[in-house]
Amino acid sequence: MSWNFETDSDFQEQLNWIEVFTRDEIEPLDLVFRGPGDPFDPDSAAARAMAPLKEEVKSRNLWACHIGPELGGGGYGQVKLGLMNEILGRSRFGPTVFGCQAPDSGNAEILAHFGTPEQKEKFLRPLLDGEIASCYSMTEPQAGADPAEFSCVATRDGDDWVINGEKWFASHARFSEFLLVMVVTNTDVPIHQGASIMLVEKGTPGMEILRNSAVGPYVEQGDGVHAYIRFTDCRIPAENLLGEEGKGFLVAQTRLGGGRVHHAMRSVAVLKKAMDMMCERVLSRTTKGELLANKQLTQEKIADTYTQILQYRLHVLYTAWLIDKHKEYNREVRKEIAAIKAATPKILQEVIYRAMHLHGSLGMSDEVPLMNMWANIPELGVVDGPSEVHKVTVARTVLRDYEPSPDLFPTYHTPTKRAAAMAKYGHFLN
Numbered sequence: 124m125s126w127n128f129e130t131d132s133d134f135q136e137q138l139n140w141i142e143v144f145t146r147d148e149i150e151p152l153d154l155v156f157r158g159p160g161d162p163f164d165p166d167s168a169a170a171r172a173m174a175p176l177k178e179e180v181k182s183r184n185l186w187a188c189h190i191g192p193e194l195g196g197g198g199y200g201q202v203k204l205g206l207m208n209e210i211l212g213r214s215r216f217g218p219t220v221f222g223c224q225a226p227d228s229g230n231a232e233i234l235a236h237f238g239t240p241e242q243k244e245k246f247l248r249p250l251l252d253g254e255i256a257s258c259y260s261m262t263e264p265q266a267g268a269d270p271a272e273f274s275c276v277a278t279r280d281g282d283d284w285v286i287n288g289e290k291w292f293a294s295h296a297r298f299s300e301f302l303l304v305m306v307v308t309n310t311d312v313p314i315h316q317g318a319s320i321m322l323v324e325k326g327t328p329g330m331e332i333l334r335n336s337a338v339g340p341y342v343e344q345g346d347g348v349h350a351y352i353r354f355t356d357c358r359i360p361a362e363n364l365l366g367e368e369g370k371g372f373l374v375a376q377t378r379l380g381g382g383r384v385h386h387a388m389r390s391v392a393v394l395k396k397a398m399d400m401m402c403e404r405v406l407s408r409t410t411k412g413e414l415l416a417n418k419q420l421t422q423e424k425i426a427d428t429y430t431q432i433l434q435y436r437l438h439v440l441y442t443a444w445l446i447d448k449h450k451e452y453n454r455e456v457r458k459e460i461a462a463i464k465a466a467t468p469k470i471l472q473e474v475i476y477r478a479m480h481l482h483g484s485l486g487m488s489d490e491v492p493l494m495n496m497w498a499n500i501p502e503l504g505v506v507d508g509p510s511e512v513h514k515v516t517v518a519r520t521v522l523r524d525y526e527p528s529p530d531l532f533p534t535y536h537t538p539t540k541r542a543a544a545m546a547k548y549g550h551f552l553n
């Protein structure tokens with residue numbers, strides 16, 4: 124197994140370009156377009172502003188890098204995508220300008236794997252071209268973290284499936300051309316064998332958006348992008364079942380694994396941005412006759428921040444490398460994905476709090492981006508599953524490699540081990 128912490132020089136050149144492009148062309152969008160749907164809604168004014176930027180990205184072969192070349196993407200794999208995302212994540216618009224925004228990136232992977240040729244032509248092609256948006260809808264108002272509580276069902280009726288039930292927090296549904304909806308198709312078996320994913324086209328009779336919630340108190344209530352949806356006898360054709368009936372969670376794994384890593388990759392960008400602000404500030408502010416940067420308690424904050432970010436970043440890149448190596452979400456890969464997913468809100472809390480604190484009143488004002496960053500942390504602890512659930516995955520996988528002690532005392536019990544060591548080397552003492 125080879126280990127390498129270097130980026131090849133051609134790709135490093137691309138990264139250098141991405142860095143300048145993100146700073147000069149993309150980050151200003153955040154200051155102009157502040158609506159929650161702006162980075163994702165293909166009909167927004169922001170989409171028109173992004174159009175020429177997308178063309179530039181395409182001309183440099185950096186568009187939709189997570190997708191294979193056969194579908195028009197760069198096929199760069201997760202490590203390169205990680206290195207890109209730790210720059211793009213500085214802006215809400217970065218991933219969209221580069222064609223790798225959630226949830227479209229994962230939905231495209233599902234369609235590429237499981238869609239019919241007609242579905243690929245109608246939805247996948249424009250999705251990959253960034254012309255339409257899509258939604259992935261699994262959570263229900265009474266059940267998120269525990270799928271066993273899901274009750275939105277689809278029953279077979281002739282050549283159709285008929286969906287009845289409710290979905291909650293379906294991001295971007297309100298401007299999506301299609302939704303991938305997790306439904307229960309067999310109530311007689313455990314949910315992991317009885318759920319399926321169906322493609323529901325925008326405007327299908329029987330699908331109604333009851334309201335759109337927002338995260339945080341930023342907009343008028345109901346003007347967010349997370350839809351509360353009701354399905355009432357919503358009829359879709361049989362071929363809109365993606366993958367096999369009952370294999371919905373297997374199908375979902377195609378996108379959820381990648382999605383969780385991408386959140387973490389973008390979080391590296393946010394963390395670095397917070398550290399940049401922290402460092403500039405402490406080198407600029409004088410108090411009690413010296414720069415903040417010269418005070419040891421500040422230096423401890425800088426050192427801890429640097430070390431934590433580097434550790435987290437390496438863990439994220441290691442996980443990306445594992446995915447590229449195994450090309451599947453096997454147990455080893457899932458353990459690392461779950462570990463970084465659970466680590467993400469914790470490191471963000473610590474680093475962003477420190478950055479705000481070192482800025483004093485300015486840090487919590489609306490005149491620097493830190494408060495916005497702070498407000499976005501809690502969602503990373505629940506989106507794609509709460510931290511507790513991921514920690515359980517990590518712990519269970521770790522424990523699989525261990526066995527209980529065969530004796531009353533542990534295998535590392537010093538008196539027992541010393542007796543064995545004495546039998547081996549004790550004669551040298553005489």
Ligand SMILES: Cc1cc2nc3c(=O)[nH]c(=O)nc-3n(C[C@H](O)[C@H](O)[C@H](O)COP(=O)(O)OP(=O)(O)OC[C@H]3O[C@@H](n4cnc5c(N)ncnc54)[C@H](O)[C@@H]3O)c2cc1C
Nearest residue numbers: 259260261262266267268292293294502505507508509511
């Ligand atoms: C910004 C945002 C966007 C989202 N977008 C989508 C989307 O596009 N599509 C979609 O389907 N869903 C989406 N969700 C929903 C998300 O997937 C759910 O919030 C998540 O799965 C948790 O479900 P819940 O909110 O119902 O919380 P619950 O299941 O009610 O859990 C609440 C809390 O209970 C505790 N808990 C739960 N289970 C356990 C356990 N096993 N052990 C210990 N404690 C536990 C945890 O503290 C957890 O945070 C989004 C959420 C957010 C915040």
